Amino acid sequence: MSATxxxxxxxxxxxxxxxxxxxxxxxxxxxxxxxLAPLLIIGVEAFSKGWQVYRDTIAHPDTLxxxxxxxxxxxxxxPVNTAFGVAAAWSITKFDFRGKRFLLVVIEIPFSVSxxxxxxxxxxxxxxQGIFGPTLDDYGVKILxxxxxxxxxxxxxxxxxxxxxxxxxxxxxxxxxxxxxxxxGASGWRTFFSVTLPNIKWALLYGVVLCNARVMGEFGAxxxxxxxxxxxxxxxPLHIELLYHDYQAAGAFAASSILALIAVFTIIAxxxxxxxxxxxxxxPATRPALVANPAEKTS
Amino acid sequence: MRRNVLPGxxxxxxxxxxxxxxxxxxxxxxxxxxxxxxGPEDYWRIVSSTRALASYRVTVLSALGATIFNLFFGxxxxxxxxxxxxPGWRIVDAMVDLPFALPTAVAGISLTxxxxxxxxxxxILADLGVKVAYTPLGIMIAMCFxxxxxxxRTVQPVLEDLDPALEEAAQSLGGSDWxxxxxxxxxxxxxxxxxxxxxSFARSLGEFGAIIFIAGNQPMSTEITAxxxxxxxxxxxxxxxxxxxxxxxxxxxxxxxxxxWMQSRALRYTVRN
Numbered sequence: 001m002s003a004t005x006x007x008x009x010x011x012x013x014x015x016x017x018x019x020x021x022x023x024x025x026x027x028x029x030x031x032x033x034x035x036l037a038p039l040l041i042i043g044v045e046a047f048s049k050g051w052q053v054y055r056d057t058i059a060h061p062d063t064l065x066x067x068x069x070x071x072x073x074x075x076x077x078x079p080v081n082t083a084f085g086v087a088a089a090w091s092i093t094k095f096d097f098r099g100k101r102f103l104l105v106v107i108e109i110p111f112s113v114s115x116x117x118x119x120x121x122x123x124x125x126x127x128x129q130g131i132f133g134p135t136l137d138d139y140g141v142k143i144l145x146x147x148x149x150x151x152x153x154x155x156x157x158x159x160x161x162x163x164x165x166x167x168x169x170x171x172x173x174x175x176x177x178x179x180x181x182x183x184x185g186a187s188g189w190r191t192f193f194s195v196t197l198p199n200i201k202w203a204l205l206y207g208v209v210l211c212n213a214r215v216m217g218e219f220g221a222x223x224x225x226x227x228x229x230x231x232x233x234x235x236x237p238l239h240i241e242l243l244y245h246d247y248q249a250a251g252a253f254a255a256s257s258i259l260a261l262i263a264v265f266t267i268i269a270x271x272x273x274x275x276x277x278x279x280x281x282x283x284p285a286t287r288p289a290l291v292a293n294p295a296e297k298t299s
Numbered sequence: 300m301r302r303n304v305l306p307g308x309x310x311x312x313x314x315x316x317x318x319x320x321x322x323x324x325x326x327x328x329x330x331x332x333x334x335x336x337x338g339p340e341d342y343w344r345i346v347s348s349t350r351a352l353a354s355y356r357v358t359v360l361s362a363l364g365a366t367i368f369n370l371f372f373g374x375x376x377x378x379x380x381x382x383x384x385x386p387g388w389r390i391v392d393a394m395v396d397l398p399f400a401l402p403t404a405v406a407g408i409s410l411t412x413x414x415x416x417x418x419x420x421x422x423i424l425a426d427l428g429v430k431v432a433y434t435p436l437g438i439m440i441a442m443c444f445x446x447x448x449x450x451x452r453t454v455q456p457v458l459e460d461l462d463p464a465l466e467e468a469a470q471s472l473g474g475s476d477w478x479x480x481x482x483x484x485x486x487x488x489x490x491x492x493x494x495x496x497x498x499s500f501a502r503s504l505g506e507f508g509a510i511i512f513i514a515g516n517q518p519m520s521t522e523i524t525a526x527x528x529x530x531x532x533x534x535x536x537x538x539x540x541x542x543x544x545x546x547x548x549x550x551x552x553x554x555x556x557x558x559x560w561m562q563s564r565a566l567r568y569t570v571r572n
Contacts, residue, residue: 012382013466013476013484020383027379028391030372034444035397037419038409045412084318091311095303105559106319109327112551112558114505116525120532120544121326124333129537131329155322178305188306210399217402219508220525224532237404237508244408244512253412256405263400270400271393 042260045253057243057254065232066239067258069147073235074215077154081211085162086204090192093170094178104167110159118156119224122149145227150235153221158211165207165279166200173199206270206278213266217259327548334545337538345542354524355546361435361523362503365442369499370492372443373450380451381458395451398444403508410441411513433515438523441510442503449502450495457491493561501554505547 014020047054057063088107092100110118124130126143136143143149177199181191197204219237226233234242236259244252273279334342345351380392398406414421414431424431431437461484469479507525515521522530524547531540 012463013470013479014378014382016476019476023375024379024383024385027372027375031376031391031394033420034372034440034447035394037413038406038444039397039401041409041412041419042405045409084314087311087314087318090307091315094305095308095312097308097312103315103319105555106323109323109551109555112501112505112555113327114507114525114547114551116507116528117330117505117544117547117551118326120528120540121330123532123537124329124541125326127537129333152322156326159318159322175303175305182304182306191305192307213400217400217405219402219404224529237402240404240408241512249408249412252408256408259402259405263397263402263405266400267393267396270396271389 039260039264042253042256045250046257047250048253049250053250054254054257057248057251058258062234063236063239063255066234066236066255069150069234070216070236072147073151073154074212076151077158077215078208078212081155081158082162082204082208084159085164085166085207088163089166089170089200090196092167094175107163108160110156115157115218115220116224119153119221122153122156122221122225126152144225145233147233149225150222150233153225154215154218157218157221158214161211161214162204162207165203165210169200169203170196202273202276202278206273209266209269209273213263216262330541330544330548333538333541337542341538342542345539346546350518350522351524351527351543351546353519354522354527354543357435357438357521358504358523358525361438361442362500364439365446365503366496366500368439368443369447369450370496373447373495373499374454374488374492376447377451377454377458381455395448398446399448403445403506404512406444407441407509407512410437410444410509414440414513432513433517433521435521437513437515438510438521441513442506445506445509446499446502449498450492453491453495453498454488457488461487490561490564494558497554497558497561501551501558504550504554 014023088103091097092104123144125132126136126149127133128137133144143152177195178191181195182188186194217237218235219241222235223238223241226235226238236255240252240255240259243249243255270279337345376395380388380395411432412418414424414437416422416425416430416432418432421432429436431440465483465487466479469483474482505525507523507529510523511526514523514526516526524543528540528544528547531537531543
């Protein structure tokens, strides 16, 4: 049908067969060494001492306790962070106020701060050398080296996850729909649940999935505030470190295999959600202007 | 300006400010106060001690090495994933996120197992006389692993949006592939590359979990700054921990400012609404 059936697309830069094959080859080989091999070796090492050792490690009370604590942390930290993310996105995208740009930067701070710094910082708030520590101690409230400290540190580290997914998307969607709903008499909550939420559900879920993965895997910040008490304040990542330094490598990898499995499921969920359109709208920050399209180049 | 009819400003902004204040700002302020309580002389003595200086050196040099590697490999990976279609490219694309999804402690012990003298890669490298685990090279590899997705994921969308007409125009003017890449494509990618590089570098400077297993943690040679903070805590030397942590915090803020500045530079020519 087409007048030019053969060369529909002209070859683009780097489309030469030799270059193409060479580059794909190099990337796949280096990628296999750097990304695939670390994943594979978890499985290999976990079963290196046989199925029995694997089962014993997983079924050990300390491991089960660590799994329980990790799940508990996620059950508290993820919903709280989700509520915060939605509130932050609503206030930032639906209203104009002074200091909005500054607030955006502050929300992103936990991404740039080392998890160790986060842990130490919490020590100086709730620890005995900290601001509230002595007072809390007088009342017998224990936050550090206990479960509340672990949850707080996890919330710091993952604070931006949900907000970061929602803000660019809700910014792109604008305010028209919500304004229409409100002017027709819908209450704020009704507007949010019937108008906004259906439009952001995939991005919201995307943020929640990533936030959950990070909470369950957080190591640095939690290791400062947990006190590493076996069977009491060890989350799964901390339990892995403990087993590893106890010369129980197979056990450490067995416990790791649970977290690796969660990581793989996270990636699958991420890909599935991206198919629904989540994670696509990024802040335009890193996209340069495409000069070729003059329609976009209005200033 | 239009009057805003939407409800919920007080509630949503209140929740946001309260949460950010309590969870993010308060601890960091407490840390700065603790470090400031030292007084300039003591502070300076601690942050410029030989051991601290050695830790900065190892951290910064390893992060630089890892970022330079990721700049080339990340760009190549992003290029392959957007320009070429081959069996399994979707799987490769998904796997790029593994370093973000895999907990750092798990990454740390797997990389150590791979690169230890009796590991899959370590034994081959040992025959060649290269030691990776428990050397700065090991630190670099751990940093490469944890920060790779930053560069790929910032460059990829820009490569996807690149207008083929630009390349066609350059081709019709007789440019060779290499010239077109250098003079047309690379300049368009530069803002994204710089943003990715600064994110990757910042992450490497603060990384802890993946590194401590593979690093060997010898003072003066393979001890990263984050670990030195941890060690000072274990010695109950809280002020020294606060002082060194404040150096890490300051570096993080400088990196954050740098990233934001570069992003606003990149935004210079984009649409403003």
